Every structure is written in C-alpha cells, then in structure tokens.
Amino acid sequence: MDNILSLMEGFATALQPQYLIFGFIGVLVGTAVGVLPGIGPAMTVALLLPLTYSLDPTAALITFAGIYYGGMYGGSTTSILLNTPGESASIVTALEGNKMAKLGRGAAALATAAIGSFVAGTLATVGLTLFAPIIASWAVTLAPADYVALMVVAFITVGALLGSSVWRGLTSLGIGLFLGLVGTEILSGQQRYTFGLLPLADGIDVVLVAVGLFAVGETLFVASRMRHGAVALIPVTRGWRSWMTKDDWRRSWKPWLRGTAIGFPIGTIPAGGADVATFLSYASEKKLSKHKEQFGRGAIEGVAGPESANNAAAAGVLVPLLTLGLPTTATAAIILSAFQSYGIQPGPQLFTNQPALVWALIASLYIGNVLLLVLNLPLVGIWVKLLQIPRPYLYAGILTFAALGAYAVNFSIVDIVILLIIGIVGYFLRRYGYPIAPLVIGLILGPMAEAQLRRALQLSQGDLGALFTRPFAAICYLALILIIGLGLWLRHRQSRLERTLAAAAAADTSLKVAVNQMWDAGDRPTDIKTRDLRVIPWKDDESDSPDDRQ
C-alpha cells in the first residue's frame, strides 16, 4: 500500500535522533504543563506555541504534536489526584477517578487512564492513518460552497452546543468573528475596524488572543475567587503491584475499546469535540457495567472508558484539521494557526504538497503515545510534585510566560498591552458564563469562511441558492439540523446525569460507607495498603495556617 510506505518514510524521519528529542521534549513539556491545575490542553498549546518559533517546521510540528497529546494525558492526572470537592461532577473522569483515589485506588485509576489513553491514542492514530488520505483525496473535489457549509456546521456546533447557553455561545462566536475581521481586507486592500491604528493593520495575532483568553483571562478569573489554604492531594500507593489487579484489567479492556470506538468518530465530526465523547462513553459504560452500583463511587470503567474516548477524540480532531483545514475545537484552532505561521495551510492539498511533513507528523503521534505511556506511569511521583506548586507561584509563572509569549511574537511592547486587554475581556467572558472556544474558532475560521463564501458567490454569480444546492453542502445542512437536535437532547441527558451524580455523591459522602459498600472486610484496599501509603504533606513553608491571606 502506498500509505504504508509513506508512513514508513514518516517513521524514518521522526525516528531521527534530533526529531526524537523534539518529540520527547514536546511530550514531557506537554504533560508537565497539562498536569498543572487550571491549565487545559488549549492553554497548554497556546502558552507553548511561542517556544516553537525558532524551530524548523518539521521539528516544530513534531514538538507540537507531543505537546498536544501530552497535555491530554496530563489533565487526567490532575483530576484524579487533586482533591477539590464540588467541582468534579463537571468532568466524568474526575468524578470516578477522584473517588477511586479516595478509596486508596489512585494508582489503579492513573494506570487505567494512562493505558487506556495509550490504547485509544494508538488505535485512533491508526484510524487517522487509514482515513485521512482517503478523505483528503475526496476533499479535493469539494467546492467553495461545500466549505462554507462545513464551516457553518463548525460554527454552529461549537457556538451553540458548547457551554451552558446557546446564545452566550453565539455571542462569543460573534466576538471572535469580529476580531477576525480586524485588519487589512485581502481583495480590496483596505483596513476594516482598525480605528486607524497601525498595530491592528495586520490583524490581531492569534497567539495574543489565545494566550490572552486562556492564560491571562483564566489567571484573572482564578485570582478573583481563589481557593486559599493548603492544596489537598490524595496520596497514591507506590509500586508496580498496586497499579492494576487482574480484575482491573478484566474490567478495563472493553471500556478502552468502546471508548475508542465512541471517541474517534465523534472527534472527526464537528460536534463539540471531546466533551461529548467522554459523556457518551461514561453513559454507555454505566449502562453496560455489571457494577452499576459502583458508579459515582469509584468505578474503574468510569475512568477507563471516558479517558480513552477523550484521547481517541483528540486524535479524531486531527482528521478534519489535516484533511480539510477545519478546526473543530479551540485546541485544534490554535494548532491550525501554528501550521499557518509556518506558511503551511492544512487542507486536501497538504497530503500531496507536503507528504514528508504530514507523514512525519503522523509517525510522531505513534511515537509520542509510546513515550507518554513510558513517561506517565513511572513518573507519577514527579507529576504529583508539580500539583503541589503553591498557587501564588503557579499563577505568577503562568502570567510571566504569557507575557513572554506575547512579547516574543514581534518583540513589541504593544503586544503585551493587547494581551492584557484581551485577558481582561477573557475574565469578563468567564465571569458572565460565555464559553471561550467559540471565540477562538470564530477568530481563526472567520477569515477562511469569508474567503470561501465570497469565492462561492463569485462562482454562482451572486446566487445565494448555490450555497445549498450542491449535494455535499445540502447533506451538511441536514446533518447540522440533526446534530443540533441530538446535541440539545444530549445536553438535557447530561444535566440530568450530573444532577443524579451530585445527588448520589451528596447522599453518602462518608468514605467509610462507600468502602464498606464496595468490599467486604479484609478485602478493602484501604485495609491492606495503608503501610504503603505515602502521605504527601503540604510543602508550602510559608505558613501553617490554612487561611493564609494577609
């Protein structure tokens, strides 16, 4: 097969020592930053984007792929080990993983998350390898009207289905589209919405918006209502043996595969990204499990399935990104802008114009997955240390790096001013419940959508009907209606599920009750493993009192 050969060539590139090192650095930094609390994958990618500026495209993209996958892995460690009551119901992995850790099975939860992520990541990358070239060669036949349809689907699904309120999502999308308008218009060469300011003539840099919204906005939001006092970490048992028992393996492997099967397809369509996939996986695991009563109290299936779905979706997102140039999540949008900063436009032509680069990138995804598995399980101790960084220093560091990243774009102080302004806007977006992802998607996809729309209407001599009459475009709009209906129904289900879970959690918060319900006396993991427990003390030597506000 042609593709296998190309993939082998990709491996030959990606396995060269210098690229291997870049891949390793990417994975390591991605995991380390992803583990840090309060930093999601999108912020990880945005913060680290400036670091890759001085590398050659292949090295930069390999590093970036590592950061992307690493950030995904790192997040699960945080949610499993960080003991912050009240919040976990919003993320299903956190819910079950956190409960498992409290029962003394944190190591098993981490292991099933890491191995599940590896299995899902690898299988989904195989899917990417098989499907991406086919989709790319088919996508060459797409007309501008079809792209307009695809982008409308992406706008509406991300805008209306992410976040808590449809209209707030669309408002956020509108703000992003507006920011995308700022700058010089390509065809007529005139400036739009620049207020005559020179720094705005080239448009607002995507890095500034992403770093401003995610890093600065998030820091300000956390600062405005920070949880003070000690960082409560759940201790983890040490040693290989505590990772996963035979029973854990038996209960995990099916959820891994099911999670992959759910996550990958959902990742490839613009339907809201990983969140939907994790929720669907959790719901189906709960339905199929023989241990239904454990759900909400630390069921391993509830970690294995959603974690796999999450990672499979992350790989799935790369399919439309690479083959159509269509980002369906905020993280993918930032990766797209990273491609563009190297003058590479992802899309159907990518596989024919830059085959060496694409296949090296895909090969590096396989390698990254292996590296992550190797890194994650034995190095959990280090990640745990990262979780303990005192919060004042953590957020001071995030802001410092954000300012550095903004400054490094052009070495211009004006950029930090813009960063601060966008950060303050990001704070108020969060404060009033507007989701951030639609804004980023709107900013990056908006100019592309405008170009395609104008091209489509140019071809049809201004006939608006032409936007809907092409078969593919028509299918897209039909699918959009279906997705919206399905999405609203899912959201309804999800909020019901969350309410049930919250009620279940509230019903018995006592650890003892939960342990007694799950195991007989003597079998309880808390019984046997107490001697292995490594209690991690709060190492902030600044103060002993929990409320250390001045």
Added chain:
Amino acid sequence: MSSPSTGASGTGPARPTAGDVPAASPAPRSKLGEYIFAALALALGIFVFVGAFSIRVPGAGTQVGPRVFPFLVGTILIVSAAMVVVDVIRGRLADLEEGEDIDSAAKTDWITLAKITAFVVAHIALIELIGWPFAAAVLFGGVAWSLGAKRWWMALVIGLALGLVIYVLFGGLLGLSLPSGPLLTWLDPLLATLRG
C-alpha cells in the same frame, strides 16, 4: 465595565428569610454586570453593522464585496446578545466556570485583580527600561504577592531566577534576544559566543 456589588446592599445577612434560595448556593449575584456585558456585546454588534457601511466597495463586477461578511457578523452579535438580555430578564443567569483552584462560593476580589493588572502594566513599562529579566521578576514577584505569597522577597528572588534562566535560554539557545537592560549588557557577548 465592572459591576459594582449592588447585590450586597439589598441582600445582606440581616435577612434570614431569603425566600426559596437554598442555603448551599453561593451568594446571589447581581444581574447588573450581566446586563452591562450583554449590552456591550450588543453595542459591538451595532458598531460592526454600522461600520460596515463605511467599507469601500470596489467598482462593479464583484458580486460579494468586503461588506457582506461584516453585515453577517454584526447581525449574529446583535441577535445573540439581545437573546442573552432576554435570558437574563427571564432569570437564566450564567453558569460560572468551575476549576480546581476556584472557590465558587467566594466573592469577587477586585483588589487582587487591580493589583495584578497594575503589575502587568508595570512589567510593560519596565521591559525596555531595566531589561526583561528584571521586569519579569517584578511581574512574577508582584503577582505572587498579590495572590497571597507571604514572603514577597522570596517571590521576587524566584522571579529573578526565572527571568535570568529564560533570558539565557532564549538568547543563547533559541537565538531570540530579549532586552537586557543597563545591568546585563555584559551578558550579550557571552550569549553570542554560546550561539556560535
């Protein structure tokens, strides 16, 4: 565009019969901020829409000029911001974002926000004056102190160390020269030799 805490005066602790608000829920938030933000988004939409009229359309021949997309964007903003206002009137307030380090019951700490903003501004002002590593130390130390690190000098020292490490890494390995400032000019030739 801040929202002063108007809710505090009306719903003080002196009213134990606060109606059907469950005890566990965070303090009732004022709607004023939500209205202001939605109104600003609405104003932005009107601005985009009206501003589109002043975009020049190059001579005939092109069916879709540079105005069409701005009109669309303006419409989206106006309609959705107006619907948000309707939502707020109906009492559907925003779901606040949750996070590991966020205390959802806490009141907004405007003083900390002001301090942090001030330190970013100071950082911006100082970069070219005293050099990036020192400006970074001011930013790091200031923000850490604002967020409750008790030993401010410790934060400053960590910030300075971080700034110097980044300065050397960027200048030496990645070839991106950050402003050194008057105190570190002697370092630059060294870094240049490191780059080879």
